[in-house]
Amino acid sequence: MRVAPITPVITLALAAGVITQASGAAFEPQDFNVTAALENIGVDVSALPEPKESDLSKRSLLAPCSLACTALTILFGTDKVLSDGTSAYDSFTGSYWSAQQGELNPSCVFKPAKTVDVSTLVLIARLYQCPFAVKGGGHAAWAGASSIEDGITVSMENFKQVQVSSNKQTVDIGPGLRWVDVYTAVEKDGLSVVGGRMAPVGVSGLILGGGISHFSNRLGWACDNVASFELVTASGFAITVSPTSYADLYWALRGGGNNFGIVTNFKLVASPLGQMWGGQRIYLEDTFTDILNAINQFANITSIQDTTGLRNMSEMANLLNEGAPAPGAYQTWWGISLKMDRQFLQFILDTFYAQEATVADVEKILLIMAIQPITEGVLKAMQKNNGNALGLDPKNGPYFILNFNAAWNNKEDEPKFHHVIATTIDLVKAEAKRRSLDNTFVYLNYASEYQDTIGSYGAANKQRLITISNKYDPTQVFQYLQPGGFKLTKGAPNPNTP
Numbered sequence: 001m002r003v004a005p006i007t008p009v010i011t012l013a014l015a016a017g018v019i020t021q022a023s024g025a026a027f028e029p030q031d032f033n034v035t036a037a038l039e040n041i042g043v044d045v046s047a048l049p050e051p052k053e054s055d056l057s058k059r060s061l062l063a064p065c066s067l068a069c070t071a072l073t074i075l076f077g078t079d080k081v082l083s084d085g086t087s088a089y090d091s092f093t094g095s096y097w098s099a100q101q102g103e104l105n106p107s108c109v110f111k112p113a114k115t116v117d118v119s120t121l122v123l124i125a126r127l128y129q130c131p132f133a134v135k136g137g138g139h140a141a142w143a144g145a146s147s148i149e150d151g152i153t154v155s156m157e158n159f160k161q162v163q164v165s166s167n168k169q170t171v172d173i174g175p176g177l178r179w180v181d182v183y184t185a186v187e188k189d190g191l192s193v194v195g196g197r198m199a200p201v202g203v204s205g206l207i208l209g210g211g212i213s214h215f216s217n218r219l220g221w222a223c224d225n226v227a228s229f230e231l232v233t234a235s236g237f238a239i240t241v242s243p244t245s246y247a248d249l250y251w252a253l254r255g256g257g258n259n260f261g262i263v264t265n266f267k268l269v270a271s272p273l274g275q276m277w278g279g280q281r282i283y284l285e286d287t288f289t290d291i292l293n294a295i296n297q298f299a300n301i302t303s304i305q306d307t308t309g310l311r312n313m314s315e316m317a318n319l320l321n322e323g324a325p326a327p328g329a330y331q332t333w334w335g336i337s338l339k340m341d342r343q344f345l346q347f348i349l350d351t352f353y354a355q356e357a358t359v360a361d362v363e364k365i366l367l368i369m370a371i372q373p374i375t376e377g378v379l380k381a382m383q384k385n386n387g388n389a390l391g392l393d394p395k396n397g398p399y400f401i402l403n404f405n406a407a408w409n410n411k412e413d414e415p416k417f418h419h420v421i422a423t424t425i426d427l428v429k430a431e432a433k434r435r436s437l438d439n440t441f442v443y444l445n446y447a448s449e450y451q452d453t454i455g456s457y458g459a460a461n462k463q464r465l466i467t468i469s470n471k472y473d474p475t476q477v478f479q480y481l482q483p484g485g486f487k488l489t490k491g492a493p494n495p496n497t498p
């Protein structure tokens, strides 16, 4: 049999501001021309500053990002491109959930409004070799997860679409929305979606990292309930990714974070919902034996405060956010996963209290440990549409996530909180190994910069993610030009565990 040589013909067409790509041999040909791709989407490249030449004699004195920001400003104006020293820039950097993220100073902030703007951004970043970060709701806690020093921070805040389909089976939502906005909009149609539990959290990071929801026992995590994604790839193409279109990418986006492109629309599966039962119950230490029994068995006990009741999802999301620290404090989040066992829960509680006592004198807003079960129901629901990338083995469950969160006001106290949590985790993991209750999975959306999330999905899943990344992003734009977040090959973003 004779195999014809591969002719990588990629056609670009501009339809309703969205670039599509005809099926060709390679997703991005080896001789992909960034300048030509920009011209194809209507950008007059001759009006932009010359990219830095490698020839030293011609080298511009300007850094690549100052050129890239100038180019974006020429194309989009100062409403969409904020530069350092303006009040709009300061209010943007001040809007992150954690102080650590807000302390970074990007060369400029870009606020695309349409999918084609996002395509332009990716190609401009490539043309000038200027790194960027993408921000959805900005709730990832550590510096650089969705912010960047120098470079371009891309804020998705203008993507606020909420469009319920005529048959009410799905809803298109924009990556700039917060969960309360989604619930408020869709409950008018008697619907809800599998999403976050607290009002102000962003939709995009939560979905791309997994997404624990009130409905997860029945329906799986948020990433398991996406009908399709609109994704801008490294080549600036906007493609629809679903179980039947780019199915490999669909699997990868269910837990793969920001490694495969920039999402400009999520089509979520919707379910009918009027009101739901829920709220917060607060208990004192003298009931903790019963609490651990209840978590272990999923029963319940008498609380000192109880706000459970019937309410709609937006009200629920607001209620559950009460008592959460206001944005702008120093934050750290960490997560590990373990197998469920009653005696072990007691060990964990005792260990946490003993460690917490070592920072009793440090001024804090909070230092908490949360136990979140990953039930058999969740594991089963995660298998739909060929499963996700998280690597949770349904045969070994149920599991639970142990999630640590500290918040404080004094910058210099950070090492103390990192140390006390890292130590607690070390002690718990060591005991888990002794009891054969350890599990490798680290939940990306709760992980600190000192944790390896992608590696925790297992060697086979990690390799599959890398293969998919090389197929759709052959020059590895989303690894090297978007250095923040959890990368496919890097391990923990910060190797210096406290």
Ligand SMILES: Cc1cc2nc3c(=O)[nH]c(=O)nc-3n(C[C@H](O)[C@H](O)[C@H](O)COP(=O)(O)OP(=O)(O)OC[C@H]3O[C@@H](n4cnc5c(N)ncnc54)[C@H](O)[C@@H]3O)c2cc1C
Residues within 6 Å of the ligand: 097, 133, 134, 135, 136, 137, 138, 139, 140, 141, 145, 146, 156, 175, 195, 196, 197, 198, 201, 202, 203, 204, 205, 206, 207, 208, 209, 210, 211, 212, 213, 257, 258, 261, 262, 263, 264, 324, 445, 446, 484, 485, 486
């Ligand atoms: C108060 C609070 C409550 C929470 N509750 C829950 C909960 O109920 N369930 C749960 O599972 N998690 C929960 N989390 C964790 C939450 O999932 C993460 O903080 C998540 O990162 C939030 O997403 P975001 O868009 O706000 O974050 P961001 O910091 O904006 O983004 C996080 C990551 O996603 C990437 N990203 C953002 N937008 C895009 C895009 N459009 N395309 C590609 N990549 C993108 C960013 O580059 C970054 O790496 C909670 C966190 C907080 C602080």
Ligand SMILES: *[C@@H]1O[C@H](CO)[C@@H](O)[C@H](O)[C@H]1NC(C)=O
Residues within 6 Å of the ligand: 033, 034, 035, 036, 039
């Ligand atoms: C890339 O495309 C531009 C614009 O069409 C063209 O001027 C340039 O010569 C091309 N570069 C290469 C290496 O083909």
Ligand SMILES: *[C@@H]1O[C@H](CO)[C@@H](O)[C@H](O)[C@H]1NC(C)=O
Residues within 6 Å of the ligand: 187, 188, 312, 314, 315
């Ligand atoms: C949801 O609950 C809030 C608070 O009670 C209420 O204001 C809102 O009207 C409710 N929404 C719907 C669609 O019923």
Ligand SMILES: *[C@@H]1O[C@H](CO)[C@@H](O)[C@H](O)[C@H]1NC(C)=O
Residues within 6 Å of the ligand: 299, 300, 301
């Ligand atoms: C748990 O709470 C529910 C709802 O309040 C109640 O109906 C049930 O009896 C409680 N179970 C136990 C064991 O107390």
